[in-house]
Amino acid sequence: MKNKLSLWAIIILIATIVSAILLVTTIAVTAVGTAAVGAAAKQAAIDTGSTPDEAQLIATVTVSAIITALVIGSIFDVLKIIGGFMFSLKGRWGVFCIVVSLLSAAGSLWQLISDITNKAGTGSIILAVVGLVVSLVLCVACFMHRKENQQ
Secondary structure (H helix, E strand, O other): OHHHHOHHHHHHHHHHHHHHHHHHHHHHHHHHHHHHHHHHHHHHHHHOOOOHHHHHHHHHHHHHHHHHHHHHHHHHHHHHHHHHHHHHHHOOOHHHHHHHHHHHHHHHHHHHHHHHHOOOOHHHHHHHHHHHHHHHHHHHHHHHHHHHHHO
16 A cells, blocks of 8 residues: 555654553543642632632532543544544545644644643643644644645
């Protein structure tokens, strides 16, 4: 198959595998940090005069919001991974892969800016930088592979 031997298909495949690894890493980092964020939210609520029950509710809502954001982001990442595999291995889903890679690059840039602005931990910023680089590589490779397939 000509598609599997393409340099751009191989780059898309590698970027997709790295994206899958980043997704698993992000889920692990979030799972580890969620308890600390919940405790910090509870303590901040108590410090501002909330009752223990209100503070617990605030902590629960905060943790729920983090988990919800993680699930929504993970669904998008899974779509990006599926699209990357389909485009790199079968030469199909090209437009889908391009659209998802552009949205992924925009989301990764927003995540990096957000992490820097909010003074996130070093691990989060490193994951955001790697995610942005992978998204940009995937974006360029998708455009080039689509062009290559149209010739």
